[in-house]
Amino acid sequence: MSSLAYDPRDRGGPQQPMLIARDLRKHFPVKASGGKSVQAVDGVSFSVGKGETLGVVGESGCGKSTLARLMLHLIKPDAGELVFDGDPVGVAPGIPIDALRRQVQIVFQDSYSSLNPRMPVRDSVAFGPFVQGKRKDEARQVARDMLGKVGLDPEIFGPRYPHELSGGQKQRVNIARALATGPRMVILDEPVSALDKSIEAQVLNLLRALKRQLNLTYVFISHDLNVVRYISDRVLVMYLGRIVEFGPIDAIFERPLHPYTRALLASRPSMDPARRIELPPISGDPPNPIEPPSGCRFRTRCPFAEMVCETADPMLGPLQGPQSHVAACHMQEAHSGHSLAASA
Amino acid sequence: MPLAEVRDLYVRFVTREATVYAVNGVGFTVRPGEVLCILGESGSGKSVTLRALMRLLPARRTQIRGSVTVEGQNVLGMPRRALRDLRGGLVAMIFQEPMTALDPVYTVGQQIGETIRRHTGCGREAARRRALELLEMVRIPSAARRLDAYPHELSGGLRQRVMIAMALSCSPRLLLADEPTTALDATVQVQVLILLRRLQRELGMGMIFVTHDLGVAAEIADTVAVMYAGRIVESGPVGQILNAPAHPYTAGLLASTVHGQSRDRDIDAIAGSPPDMRRLPQGCSFAPRCPLRMAECRFAVPEPRFPVRGHMAACHAVAHSSPATQAAVTPTVAGSRATISAR
Numbered sequence: 029m030s031s032l033a034y035d036p037r038d039r040g041g042p043q044q045p046m047l048i049a050r051d052l053r054k055h056f057p058v059k060a061s062g063g064k065s066v067q068a069v070d071g072v073s074f075s076v077g078k079g080e081t082l083g084v085v086g087e088s089g090c091g092k093s094t095l096a097r098l099m100l101h102l103i104k105p106d107a108g109e110l111v112f113d114g115d116p117v118g119v120a121p122g123i124p125i126d127a128l129r130r131q132v133q134i135v136f137q138d139s140y141s142s143l144n145p146r147m148p149v150r151d152s153v154a155f156g157p158f159v160q161g162k163r164k165d166e167a168r169q170v171a172r173d174m175l176g177k178v179g180l181d182p183e184i185f186g187p188r189y190p191h192e193l194s195g196g197q198k199q200r201v202n203i204a205r206a207l208a209t210g211p212r213m214v215i216l217d218e219p220v221s222a223l224d225k226s227i228e229a230q231v232l233n234l235l236r237a238l239k240r241q242l243n244l245t246y247v248f249i250s251h252d253l254n255v256v257r258y259i260s261d262r263v264l265v266m267y268l269g270r271i272v273e274f275g276p277i278d279a280i281f282e283r284p285l286h287p288y289t290r291a292l293l294a295s296r297p298s299m300d301p302a303r304r305i306e307l308p309p310i311s312g313d314p315p316n317p318i319e320p321p322s323g324c325r326f327r328t329r330c331p332f333a334e335m336v337c338e339t340a341d342p343m344l345g346p347l348q349g350p351q352s353h354v355a356a357c358h359m360q361e362a363h364s365g366h367s368l369a370a371s372a
Numbered sequence: 373m374p375l376a377e378v379r380d381l382y383v384r385f386v387t388r389e390a391t392v393y394a395v396n397g398v399g400f401t402v403r404p405g406e407v408l409c410i411l412g413e414s415g416s417g418k419s420v421t422l423r424a425l426m427r428l429l430p431a432r433r434t435q436i437r438g439s440v441t442v443e444g445q446n447v448l449g450m451p452r453r454a455l456r457d458l459r460g461g462l463v464a465m466i467f468q469e470p471m472t473a474l475d476p477v478y479t480v481g482q483q484i485g486e487t488i489r490r491h492t493g494c495g496r497e498a499a500r501r502r503a504l505e506l507l508e509m510v511r512i513p514s515a516a517r518r519l520d521a522y523p524h525e526l527s528g529g530l531r532q533r534v535m536i537a538m539a540l541s542c543s544p545r546l547l548l549a550d551e552p553t554t555a556l557d558a559t560v561q562v563q564v565l566i567l568l569r570r571l572q573r574e575l576g577m578g579m580i581f582v583t584h585d586l587g588v589a590a591e592i593a594d595t596v597a598v599m600y601a602g603r604i605v606e607s608g609p610v611g612q613i614l615n616a617p618a619h620p621y622t623a624g625l626l627a628s629t630v631h632g633q634s635r636d637r638d639i640d641a642i643a644g645s646p647p648d649m650r651r652l653p654q655g656c657s658f659a660p661r662c663p664l665r666m667a668e669c670r671f672a673v674p675e676p677r678f679p680v681r682g683h684m685a686a687c688h689a690v691a692h693s694s695p696a697t698q699a700a701v702t703p704t705v706a707g708s709r710a711t712i713s714a715r
């Protein structure tokens with residue numbers, strides 16, 4: 029984690045996590061299912077340290093974007109709480125939601141629909157600062173600076189409309205828009221997934237440079253483990269609305285604890301035709317999130333599943349400091365009843 | 373005889389406002405039982421090339437030039453009736469998004485059965501039996517039950533397996549796969565790749581597999597053709613392309629693909645972005661982004677060079693090492709046999 033320059037908005041000091049999430053839950057009711065719901069995020073707790081990049085990985089539908097929206101209160105959690113720099117979010121005497129949104133910004137997964145198609149991009153970038161009370165000419169100046177910072181000449185690209193930009197350029201505008209209000213933390217929801225590899229590399233370099241320059245804290249959502257490894261300090265792995273593993277990036281990649289994390293890692297192409305993957309690391313698809321399996325949600329695909337996995341929810345061990353590495357699996361829990369669990 | 377041969381293929385889309393130069397002189401050969409990966413970024417002309425092999429392009433606004441032959445038959449010149457027999461018979465195609473190719477109002481069994489009946493004229497019962505066989509072949513769990521499922525009742529991975537089963541229903545000699553695993557999750561993608569590889573080998577099919585992912589190509593290809601702005605800029609055995617790329621674009625793509633780089637350094641990205649396909653640069657299309665650019669790159673399209681036999685790179689900065697006669701023909705991918713044992 030990088031050292032931070034002094035920020036007058038810092039309240040809790042460097043040891044105080046930027047964001048703490050406790051037991052967040054969001055279920056979406058499903059029409060025509062007899063009162064059932066999608067358990068998009070189901071009891072998720074973690075913290076984001078100041079100046080760190082927290083990676084979030086998992087397969088499609090596991091709840092990554094829902095979690096991102098919950099972190100900004102763009103959707104209201106059914107349960108759980110958020111603490112931003114020591115202040116509870118949305119409850120007096122904590123930090124009000126609009127004040128949270130001045131300090132936390134998001135770059136959305138779908139960069140095409142998140143820019144106003146009828147506005148020159150410089151106006152889209154200036155909009156945030158303007159709404160926050162800057163004069164029009166000041167907001168315009170911020171937009172020019174920000175476009176320059178993301179590598180787009182404001183004279184050439186500022187007057188253009190979104191459809192006149194390539195995918196990579198649009199994503200740069202999105203990043204400029206998110207940064208224009210001077211946030212301390214940015215949630216990046218699959219910011220490079222829609223981009224070609226050669227452009228993805230440019231945007232990743234840009235994000236890293238901006239983080240250093242502006243002392244930012246990132247939450248970086250992706251399904252590409254290689255990208256997450258490159259960019260993150262810590263990572264949380266999600267499966268069907270729950271965290272299955274959480275820890276420092278090297279620990280997770282070198283000593284993965286959860287069978288799902290191991291399967292994800294082993295599913296990455298080798299990049300070497302002489303060492304191809306011969307057998308699928310796991311079989312089947314992720315199950316329907318409307319009726320997730322009882323107990324461990326991964327048990328229907330897990331090669332180690334035993335009786336206890338069906339009857340009891342594995343707990344994500346207690347977090348002890350930012351370096352702790354935990355997994356929600358009965359094999360990791362002493363005396364859980366799983367034959368491979370430690371018995372001491 | 374090669375299974376499929378494409379020579380000097382040019383495809384243009386002409387509209388009132390502009391002409392899109394989608395494919396600009398593409399050539400390659402696929403032998404029976406061989407897997408050719410066409411690798412390239414968005415808009416480079418991969419899908420258009422693949423569609424040309426089945427003549428699946430909108431006839432009105434499309435100008436096609438060049439030759440496409442499959443088992444010696446001239447695809448671009450054949451009458452419509454013959455074309456119908458070709459599609460789904462000799463040649464079959466799998467698309468990226470299975471939902472667009474499956475009909476939501478018919479069950480899986482009905483759709484596969486119908487395809488079989490159309491091509492073989494067999495009875496309903498026999499078609500259903502064959503459909504079941506196919507679902508089992510693509511390893512769909514509880515296949516008998518899945519015959520009566522509608523596409524929306526299946527997960528993404530199962531739908532893609534159904535698409536594969538449908539494509540295989542008439543025992544094609546050549547399978548065309550357009551990014552068939554791109555929309556799938558990582559743990560499912562690898563299952564489908566392994567399945568396709570196994571079926572391709574067991575059935576002895578040739579396959580052209582389009583992808584933008586180097587890692588996927590490494591898992592499935594015998595030979596790779598790298599496309600940039602409607603041209604094949606490099607081709608050769610997969611090991612050669614991944615371990616010793618000769619074209620600066622391929623080398624740049626490899627360096628930009630994040631896979632275990634040190635976190636202390638920036639990624640070696642390729643600067644700039646691909647050209648506008650309506651206004652291609654005059655010389656090498658990669659010149660505006662190329663770190664090795666020389667004066668001639670700006671005005672002359674580079675001829676194919678062969679740094680190693682069977683390995684072609686169209687780049688002014690690459691030295692010839694094989695006889696010039698090889699360069700006179702369209703880049704034909706050879707020497708792929710050696711890599712097959714690696715699977």
Ligand SMILES: Nc1ncnc2c1ncn2[C@@H]1O[C@H](COP(=O)(O)OP(=O)(O)OP(=O)(O)O)[C@@H](O)[C@H]1O
Pocket residue numbers: 056057066067068086087088089090091092093094095137251317
């Ligand atoms: N507004 C909504 N109403 C109903 N269901 C929803 C809603 N938003 C998300 N879901 C469901 O919640 C689950 C989690 O969705 P979410 O978008 O968070 O997943 P994700 O991990 O971001 O997936 P992806 O990788 O595809 O972006 C999915 O099953 C999704 O269909």
Ligand SMILES: Nc1ncnc2c1ncn2[C@@H]1O[C@H](COP(=O)(O)OP(=O)(O)OP(=O)(O)O)[C@@H](O)[C@H]1O
Pocket residue numbers: 385392393394412413414415416417418419420421430584649
């Ligand atoms: N029917 C069409 N009319 C006009 N232009 C087209 C048509 N089909 C494709 N193009 C253009 O031709 C070029 C090549 O398209 P193609 O679909 O082959 O790209 P691709 O390599 O498959 O890209 P992707 O990875 O995004 O699928 C693009 O510039 C595209 O916009």
Ligand code: SF4
Pocket residue numbers: 286287288324325326327328330331332333334337342356357358359
């Ligand atoms: S709890 Fe059981 S089913 Fe879940 S991952 Fe661990 S061993 Fe597998």
Ligand SMILES: [Mg+2]
Pocket residue numbers: 092093094137217
């Ligand atoms: Mg998402």
Ligand SMILES: [Mg+2]
Pocket residue numbers: 418419420550
């Ligand atoms: Mg395509």
